[in-house]
Amino acid sequence: MNYFAFYFLTALFFTGIAAFFATFLAGAFLAGAFLAGAGFLAAGLAAAFFAAGISYPPFHSAVAEDKKLMSFLFA
Numbered sequence: 001m002n003y004f005a006f007y008f009l010t011a012l013f014f015t016g017i018a019a020f021f022a023t024f025l026a027g028a029f030l031a032g033a034f035l036a037g038a039g040f041l042a043a044g045l046a047a048a049f050f051a052a053g054i055s056y057p058p059f060h061s062a063v064a065e066d067k068k069l070m071s072f073l074f075a
Helices: 004-051 058-073
Strands: none
């Protein structure tokens, strides 16, 4: 009996499993690297804001200003 086709399909199966896990691990590594980079960027921006004497990002001041204007309208 010729088992050549069986061996070929078995090798193909395990090659597919290896390729799947390699892709999965590469994706997990890249996602981790992306999240770490985003964290360092956010920390750097926060440090720059605090060093410049800004306690909140600029959009927070705009939101606070809008709330103040709305309170004057309904006062």
